[in-house]
Amino acid sequence: MVSTLVEGLKERVLTSISMYQSVCVVLPGTNYQDLIQALFNCMREKHTDQWVYITVTRPFDNFVKMFGDLSRYPNVVFIDCISRSSGIMKRDDQCIYIESPTMLERITMEIKHIFRNASEDMEKFIVLDSLTSLMIYNDPTLVIEFFYQLLNRARSEDIHMLSLVVEEGELDRHINKLIYLNDKIIKVRDTFI
Amino acid sequence: MTFGVCETGIEELDAQMGGGFPVGSTILIVGSSGSGKTTLCMQFLVNGAKKGEKGVFFTITEPLFKLTSNLEKFEFFDRSLVDDGTITIIDLRIIFERLGLDAEKYTVEDTNALLGVIKDIAKELNVKRLVIDSITALCYRLQSKEMIRDFIFKLGTFLAAKECTTFLTSEIPPKTFIFSQYGIEEFIADGIIFLGEVERGGDLIRTLQIVKMRGVDHSRIKYAMSITSRGIELAPLLKTR
Amino acid sequence: MYEWIERDEVDFISTGIDKLDSLLEGGIPKGFFTLILGVPGSGFEILIKQIASNGNTLLFSTCETEEEIMSTMKRFGWNPENLEIVDIASEYAKRTLLVHGKRSSSYQRRIDLDLKELIAECSGGKPIERGEEEDFLNMLSKRFTDSRIPEKTIVHSLDFFLDQYQQSEIIKTLHIMKMSNMKKKGAVFVSLTKGVCGELFERKMESIADCVLELEVIRKGTSFDRYLAVKKMKNYARKIGIARYIIDESGFVLETVERIL
Ligand SMILES: Nc1ncnc2c1ncn2[C@@H]1O[C@H](COP(=O)(O)OP(=O)(O)OP(=O)(O)O)[C@@H](O)[C@H]1O
Ligand SMILES: [Mg+2]
Numbered sequence: 047m048v049s050t051l052v053e054g055l056k057e058r059v060l061t062s063i064s065m066y067q068s069v070c071v072v073l074p075g076t077n078y079q080d081l082i083q084a085l086f087n088c089m090r091e092k093h094t095d096q097w098v099y100i101t102v103t104r105p106f107d108n109f110v111k112m113f114g115d116l117s118r119y120p121n122v123v124f125i126d127c128i129s130r131s132s133g134i135m136k137r138d139d140q141c142i143y144i145e146s147p148t149m150l151e152r153i154t155m156e157i158k159h160i161f162r163n164a165s166e167d168m169e170k171f172i173v174l175d176s177l178t179s180l181m182i183y184n185d186p187t188l189v190i191e192f193f194y195q196l197l198n199r200a201r202s203e204d205i206h207m208l209s210l211v212v213e214e215g216e217l218d219r220h221i222n223k224l225i226y227l228n229d230k231i232i233k234v235r236d237t238f239i
Numbered sequence: 240m241t242f243g244v245c246e247t248g249i250e251e252l253d254a255q256m257g258g259g260f261p262v263g264s265t266i267l268i269v270g271s272s273g274s275g276k277t278t279l280c281m282q283f284l285v286n287g288a289k290k291g292e293k294g295v296f297f298t299i300t301e302p303l304f305k306l307t308s309n310l311e312k313f314e315f316f317d318r319s320l321v322d323d324g325t326i327t328i329i330d331l332r333i334i335f336e337r338l339g340l341d342a343e344k345y346t347v348e349d350t351n352a353l354l355g356v357i358k359d360i361a362k363e364l365n366v367k368r369l370v371i372d373s374i375t376a377l378c379y380r381l382q383s384k385e386m387i388r389d390f391i392f393k394l395g396t397f398l399a400a401k402e403c404t405t406f407l408t409s410e411i412p413p414k415t416f417i418f419s420q421y422g423i424e425e426f427i428a429d430g431i432i433f434l435g436e437v438e439r440g441g442d443l444i445r446t447l448q449i450v451k452m453r454g455v456d457h458s459r460i461k462y463a464m465s466i467t468s469r470g471i472e473l474a475p476l477l478k479t480r
Numbered sequence: 481m482y483e484w485i486e487r488d489e490v491d492f493i494s495t496g497i498d499k500l501d502s503l504l505e506g507g508i509p510k511g512f513f514t515l516i517l518g519v520p521g522s523g524f525e526i527l528i529k530q531i532a533s534n535g536n537t538l539l540f541s542t543c544e545t546e547e548e549i550m551s552t553m554k555r556f557g558w559n560p561e562n563l564e565i566v567d568i569a570s571e572y573a574k575r576t577l578l579v580h581g582k583r584s585s586s587y588q589r590r591i592d593l594d595l596k597e598l599i600a601e602c603s604g605g606k607p608i609e610r611g612e613e614e615d616f617l618n619m620l621s622k623r624f625t626d627s628r629i630p631e632k633t634i635v636h637s638l639d640f641f642l643d644q645y646q647q648s649e650i651i652k653t654l655h656i657m658k659m660s661n662m663k664k665k666g667a668v669f670v671s672l673t674k675g676v677c678g679e680l681f682e683r684k685m686e687s688i689a690d691c692v693l694e695l696e697v698i699r700k701g702t703s704f705d706r707y708l709a710v711k712k713m714k715n716y717a718r719k720i721g722i723a724r725y726i727i728d729e730s731g732f733v734l735e736t737v738e739r740i741l
Contacts (some may be wrong), residue, residue: 148443338593356590
C-alpha cells in the first residue's frame with residue numbers, strides 16, 4: 047500500500063535535495079513516521095549513491111525494522127548516537143555506534159571516513175535526524191557550531207545534506223536560527239498536499 | 240639543519256604542522272595513563288614503515304607481547320612490518336638487564352652505557368623514526384635533572400644528525416596540565432603534543448593539542464581525538480563552555 | 481600400571497657392560513637405586529658414560545657439558561641412540577658467568593654486547609621472566625614425578641649438589657627419586673666421589689641405595705690395580721663380589737671376578 051502522503055513527501059524531498067545543497071525539513075511529530083518512510087524510499091531509489099543517516103532520535107534497530115531489507119542497500123550507513131549509551135547496540139556492518147550524542151566530533155570523523163571510502167561517481171547524502179534531538183543532549187552553541195562545520199564540509203565536498211527538525215508550533219529559539227542556514231526549508235503540516 | 244617533514248599519517252596533525260613534523264625533531268607526547276600515547280607513537284611508526292622508513296620502538300612500561308597483541312587490534316597495523324624488520328620493537332628492560340643495570344638509580348656511567356646502546360641500535364637498524372615509551376620511566380632511574388637533560392639532549396642531537404624523528408612519551412598524573420614529571424624533558428624537546436580530555440555533558444572527550452613545535456607556525460587549537468580500531472583520528476574540538 | 485606389566489617381562493636392566501651384567505648375574509634389578517662410588521682416578525666417569533650410552537637413558541650431567549660427553553663417547557666408539565642429556569654443567573656455567581658479569585661495569589658490558597644478538601633477543605616477543613631461576617634439585621624430582629621415566633636415569637654427580645644444597649634437601653630429593661623409580665621400574669644411578677663429603681653422608685647414601693658399586697684404585701709398586709666391587713645388592717646377597725678391571729679403548733673391561741659369598 048503506497049500512501050499518497052509518503053509518496054508526495056518523497057517527491058518533494060528528492061527534488062529539493064537535488065536542487066539544493068542543504069535542505070531542512072521541519073515537521074510535527076505525527077508526521078515523523080511518514081517522513082522516514084519517504085526518506086527510505088528516496089534511498090531505495092537512489093541506491094547507487096552514498097547515504098549516511100545520523101540518528102539521535104531512534105535506535106538503529108528501530109530503523110532496520112522499518113526499512114525491512116536494509117542489507118540489500120549497502121550504500122546506506124547509519125551513525126547511531128544513542129544506542130551505545132543506553133546499551134542496546136547490535137553489531138551490524140551498516141551501523142556505526144557512537145559513544146554518546148555529546149561526541150559530536152566523532153560524527154564528523156565517521157562521516158569523513160565513510161565518504162573517503164565512497165567512490166568518485168557516487169552522489170553523497172547526509173541525513174541528520176535530528177537537530178531537535180541534538181539540542182536535547184548538547185549545549186545549543188555547541189550544536190550550532192557543529193552544524194556550521196557540517197554545512198561547510200557539505201559545501202566544500204559537494205555533499206547533500208538533509209536535516210530534520212521535529213517540532214510542533216513554536217520553534218526553539220536556537221533551532222529557529224539554525225534552520226535559516228539551510229538553502230531550503232520544507233515545512234510539513236497536516237494539511238500538506 | 241632539518242628540511243623535509245615526517246608525516247604521522249594523522250591528517251589534521253600533519254596539516255597543522257605543514258605536512259608533518261620537522262625531520263630529526265624530538266617530540267614529547269604528554270598524557271596521563273590511557274590517554275593514547277602508545278597508540279599515537281605506534282601509528283607514527285607504522286605510517287613511516289609503510290613508506291619504507293625503518294622504525295624502532297623501545298618499550299619500558301609494557302611487555303612486548305602485550306604491546307603487539309594490542310597493536311594487532313588496529314587496522315593500521317600490519318604484522319609483516321614487524322616480521323620483515325621495518326619496525327623493531329625492543330624491550331628496554333632486557334637491555335637494562337644485559338647492562339647489569341638492576342639498580343633503581345643509575346650512575347653517570349650507567350646512563351652513558353644505556354645511551355650508547357640505544358644509539359648503537361638506532362645506527363645498526365638505520366631507523367628514521369624512534370620511540371621511547373616512556374621517557375618518564377627511564378628518567379625515573381636517572382639521579383638528577385642534569386642527567387635527564389644530558390640524556391635527552393645527547394640522544395636528540397645524535398638522532399637529529401641521523402635525520403631520525405623521535406617521539407618520547409611522558410606520563411603525567413590525570414587531570415593535570417604539566418608536560419613532564421621531572422619538569423625538564425619538555426625544555427629539551429623540540430615539540431610537545433598534549434593528550435588530555437575535556438568534559439562535556441558528563442562525558443569525557445579525548446583531546447590532542449600541539450603545545451609547542453620549534454620552527455613551525457602552528458595554531459594551538461585543540462582537537463577532539465578518538466581511538467578506534469582505525470587508530471587515532473582527529474576533528475577540531477567544538478568549543479565547550 | 482601399564483609400565484608394570486610391560487617391564488615385568490624381564491627382571492633386569494642391562495648396564496651395557498656384559499661382564500658387569502654377568503657379575504650382577506643379569507644386570508640391575510628393575511626399580512633399583514644404585515650408588516656408584518669412586519675415587520678420583522678410578523675412571524668412574526667413564527663407567528657412567530658407558531652405562532649411559534646404552535639403552536633408553538636420561539643423564540643429568542653436572543660436571544661435564546653435553547659436548548664433552550658426546551666427544552668422549554665418540555672416542556670410545558659408543559653411539560647412544562636413546563640418550564637425553566640434561567646439561568646442568570652448561571646452565572650452571574651460564575648462571576655463574578651472569579652473576580660474575582654483574583660485577584663488571586656497565587661500560588664494559590656495553591662493549592661486550594653483540595648488537596645483532598641483543599636486538600634479536602630484545603625483540604623476541606617473549607615475556608621476560610624475572611622469576612626464580614629453576615632450582616637444579618627441583619629439576620631432578622620434577623622429572624621423576626611429572627613424566628614417565630626412561631629405563632635408566634643417571635645423576636652424575638652428587639658432588640655438585642653437595643656444593644649447592646643442604647645434605648638433608650639432597651637426601652629428600654633422592655628419596656623421591658627412589659620411591660618413584662621403584663614404582664616405575666627403571667634403574668637409577670647416582671655417582672659420588674669417595675671422600676669428598678664425609679663418611680657419614682656416604683653411609684647414609686649406602687643405606688638409601690639398593691645397590692652400591694664402588695670403584696677403587698690400589699697402588700702396587702709402580703702400577704695401579706683397579707677394582708670394581710658390588711658392595712651391596714639388596715635381596716641378592718649372592719651377587720656381592722669384586723672384579724679387577726682395566727680401561728682400554730673400548731671402555732671398561734672386567735677381568736677376574738671373585739664372589740665373596
Ligand atoms: N582498538 C581499540 N579501540 C578502541 N579504543 C582503543 C583500542 N585500543 C586502545 N583503545 C583505547 O586506547 C587507550 C589506551 O591507549 P594507549 O595504550 O595508547 O594509552 P597510553 O597513554 O599509552 O596509556 P599508558 O600510560 O597506560 O601506557 C585505552 O584506554 C583504550 O580505551
Ligand atoms: Mg602506553
